[in-house]
Amino acid sequence: MTSGLNANMEEPVSPNVPEITQDLFQTMTTAVAPAQRHLESGILDRVIQGDCLAVLGKLPASSVDLIVTSPPYADNRKGVYNGIAPDRYVEWFLPIAGQLQRVLKPTGSFVLNIKERAVNGERHPYVLQLTLRLREQGWLWIEEYIWHKKNCYPGRWPNRFRDAWERCLHFSRQKRFRMYQDAVMVPMGNWKVSRLRNLSETDKVRDNSQALSGFGKRVANWVGRERAYPTNVLHMATECGNKNHSATFPVALPDWFIRLFTKPGDVVLDPFMGSGTSAVACVRARRHFIGVEISATYCQQAKERIRAEQRTLRDNGHGGR
Numbered sequence: 539m540t541s542g543l544n545a546n547m548e549e550p551v552s553p554n555v556p557e558i559t560q561d562l563f564q565t566m567t568t569a570v571a572p573a574q575r576h577l578e579s580g581i582l583d584r585v586i587q588g589d590c591l592a593v594l595g596k597l598p599a600s601s602v603d604l605i606v607t608s609p610p611y612a613d614n615r616k617g618v619y620n621g622i623a624p625d626r627y628v629e630w631f632l633p634i635a636g637q638l639q640r641v642l643k644p645t646g647s648f649v650l651n652i653k654e655r656a657v658n659g660e661r662h663p664y665v666l667q668l669t670l671r672l673r674e675q676g677w678l679w680i681e682e683y684i685w686h687k688k689n690c691y692p693g694r695w696p697n698r699f700r701d702a703w704e705r706c707l708h709f710s711r712q713k714r715f716r717m718y719q720d721a722v723m724v725p726m727g728n729w730k731v732s733r734l735r736n737l738s739e740t741d742k743v744r745d746n747s748q749a750l751s752g753f754g755k756r757v758a759n760w761v762g763r764e765r766a767y768p769t770n771v772l773h774m775a776t777e778c779g780n781k782n783h784s785a786t787f788p789v790a791l792p793d794w795f796i797r798l799f800t801k802p803g804d805v806v807l808d809p810f811m812g813s814g815t816s817a818v819a820c821v822r823a824r825r826h827f828i829g830v831e832i833s834a835t836y837c838q839q840a841k842e843r844i845r846a847e848q849r850t851l852r853d854n855g856h857g858g859r
Contacts (some may be wrong), residue, residue, distance in 0.1 A: 582805065585817065585829040585844070587837045590809040593830045594637035602828065603716070603804035605638050606792045606816055608651035612664055624655065624662040628671055634809065635672055641807065645716045647799040648677070651685065651791065653704040659697060669707060677709040681770060685791060689775045706772070706795070721797040723765040734761050787812065793819040800825055814840025821847045 586593050609631065612624040622630050638648055654665040673679055683706040690702040734757070741757035760766065774790045792815060796806055802824040808816040811829030813836050820827040821844060831837050 581828055582826045585837050585840045587834055589832055590830045591634050597641045599640050600643045602641050602807040603643055603646045604799045604806045605642055605648040606795050607808045607810045608787050609810045612655055624657055624664045627664040628668045632671060644711050647715055648709040649795045650707045680710050681708040684771045686771055686773045687776050688773055717799060719767055722768055724768045726764055726766050787815045789815055789819050792816040796823050796825055811840055812836055814843045817844050818847045
């Protein structure tokens, strides 16, 4: 790991606030030059209204650094996306995934936020089936992150408890991909005070697992450190500025993956942009974005949120990461 479109295109988000966009991205000119050579200048930092499969087919190959998205779940959001039956979900998504694979750089990553629904009293396996089919398509399934929704809505069901987590599946095109683990480190916590005070002789050497798993640890490595690498469980609440959209996708979720898999100036694609949450995360993190969304209403909401975020950064002295 190393650390024109025939779609119905929306206007860029920048015309109403040219000084904001120019200032926000002026320090990225050198960093994004390679990306701009592969992408038309009118595509970057833009929300495109259209069907994602049609729009993706117009994007250049190997042109984006990260894809992070939350597509419509099976049979959900029928009022906007017509709904996709669970039994049809895999065949619906695979052509989209093929285009995502084409536009992603070889060293890039694809993060898919998804959750299977219950059908006839049991969990439908379409997410598991999709994962296997994506591997057959040539994707590498690198990891499964869990988004723990700390404030999930209470309720009662006869045969299960309330959903408090969703999957964030990480795929890549190859084994060597860019990953910046230090960007998402977390505080060590109070445990280090007592645990690291008096080290045993075993703590000072590599202690291999007694289960013969091949894993081991050297506790002494963490003496004097203030931060540690996180787990693959992300504890985040569902509240966000996405009040008018049918899905609760907090800015913190795409932000975490954006920081983990990209650097400032990189290009992030969300083919199911919704009301612009991932684009807001990109603006905050000083990344470029390409958003695709079929709903004109959500496209307008996305542009408004992006402009508001740009104004906030300007008023705070461009206080992005």
